[in-house]
C-alpha cells in the first residue's frame with residue numbers, strides 16, 4: 148500500500164485568514180484529480196468538543212452523521228468535497244487530554260511520569276493518523292486551528308514536526324497561510340509579518356514547504372521573490388490568495404496558482420491529469436452572476452455573529468444558485484420582534500426562516516415571526532427550534548391552548564406541546580448528550596415534503612433534546628398542521644407542515660448540515676423556488 152500523504156495547514160500573522168477554505172480548496176483540487184482525500188481539524192481549546200460552546204464564542208456547532216459536535220470548518224470541508232466527515236475529523240486539546248488522563252487512571256503508563264512530550268504529542272500523532280488507517284484515504288489534510296505562536300498550539304506543532312521527521316519530508320508537508328497587509332499610506336504590501344511568522348515556525352523546528360499569502364492586492368514578482376528568499380522556499384511555493392467575492396471561488400484561484408501541482412511535487416507524487424473543475428466553475432458563475440434576486444429574513448438570536456448560522460447561509464447560497472437567484476439574507480434579532488412591530492420588520496421579505504437555538508431568550512419574537520408568516524401566507528421554514536416555535540404558535544393561536552409552550556421554556560406550561568424526550572429525562576451532563584447525528588425519517592406520501600424529496604425515506608442529522616409531544620397529534624392534524632415526517636423506530640415527529648399554506652414546513656432535524664455544492668438540499672431549493680415565485 149502506498150504511504151499516506153499528510154498535508155498540514157498552519158496559520159500565521161492573524162486569525163480568520165481562511166485556513167479552512169484553503170484546506171477545503173486544496174482538497175477539492177486533489178479530489179478533482181482523482182485521488183481520495185479527507186480533511187481534519189485540530190482545535191487547541193480545552194473543551195472536549197464545541198458542543199458546549201455558545202455560538203458567540205466559536206460560531207456554529209457542526210454535527211456529523213455519527214453524531215459528533217464539531218468545529219464549523221468541517222461544514223466547509225463537506226460542502227466543498229461532498230464527503231461526510233466523522234468524529235475522527237475533529238481533534239481538540241480537551242479530547243486529547245481526556246484520553247491521556249483516562250489511560251493514566253487505568254494505569255496504562257506503567258508508573259511513568261505522564262508529560263506533554265511524549266504522551267500528549269504521541270496521542271496527537273495517533274489521532275492525526277487515525278483517519279488514514281480507518282478509512283482508505285490517500286491524502287489527509289490537517290488544518291491546525293489558531294495562529295502559530297499561540298502557547299496552546301505548541302504540542303500540535305511539535306507533533307507535526309515529529310511526524311515530518313518520522314514519515315519523511317516527501318510524505319508530510321506544511322503549508323503556512325499568512326497575511327501580507329497593504330499599507331495604504333505608503334501604497335505598499337508588507338512581507339515582514341510573514342517573515343516573522345515563518346521564523347516562529349522555524350523556532351519550533353518546522354520549515355514550511357509552501358506559503359499561501361492572503362492579500363487584498365495582487366502580489367508582483369518582486370514581493371514573491373522577497374518572500375521566497377527570506378522564508379527559504381522556492382518561487383513556485385509562494386502562492387497568492389487574493390480576497391475573493393465568494394469562498395467558492397477559492398478553489399479556482401488556487402488552481403490558477405497551481406497549489407495542487409506544487410503540493411503533489413513536494414509530496415513526490417506524479418502530477419497526473421489536470422483538476423477538472425468544470426461543474427464547480429458553473430456553480431461559481433451562477434453565484435456571481437445571478438439573474439434574479441430575493442430577500443429572505445433569518446430570525447434568530449445569535450445574529451450579531453454571522454458564523455452562528457454558517458451552514459444555513461451556505462445552504463441558501465447553494466439553493467440560490469440552483470434557482471439562478473441571489474438570495475439576500477437579512478438577520479433579524481428575535482429579541483427585537485413582537486406582535487406590534489412584526490409587520491414593519493418582516494413585511495418586505497419573500498420568505499422567513501426561523502433558526503435553531505436553545506433557551507428562552509428571544510423565543511416570543513420567533514413565535515411572533517411564525518404567526519406572521521402563517522397568517523400572511525409567507526413561505527416559512529422552521530429549523531429545529533424553528534419547528535418547535537411553529538408548533539407552539541399553532542397551539543396557542545389556532546388550537547386556542549393558552550399558555551402552550553415547550554417544556555424547555557416553561558416547566559409548568561399547561562400544554563407542553565414540545566416536551567423533553569424520554570431518553571433525555573435522566574441526562575445531567577451537557578456535553579455530547581443530546582439526540583445527535585443522523586436518523587431515518589419516513590415521509591408521508593401525500594405531503595408537500597414527499598413532492599420535494601420524491602422519496603419515502605430520508606436520513607438527516609439532529610441536535611436536540613426536546614420533541615413534539617405526540618399526545619397533541621390528533622388536535623394538530625384536525626386543525627390542519629400535519630406530521631409529514633416521522634422516525635420509523637421511535638415515532639418521533641421529524642417534520643410538520645401546513646398543507647393549506649403556500650409553503651409552511653418545520654423540521655426537527657438540521658437540513659443545513661447536508662447541503663453541499665454538488666448536492667444542494669431539496670428543502671432549501673424548494674423554499675427558495677417558492678419564495679421566488681412569491682417575490683415581493
Ligand code: GLN
Pocket residue numbers: 502503504505506530531532533535555610611612613614
Ligand atoms: N432547544 C431545542 C431542543 O433542544 C432546539 C435545539 C435546536 O434548535 N438545535 O430541542
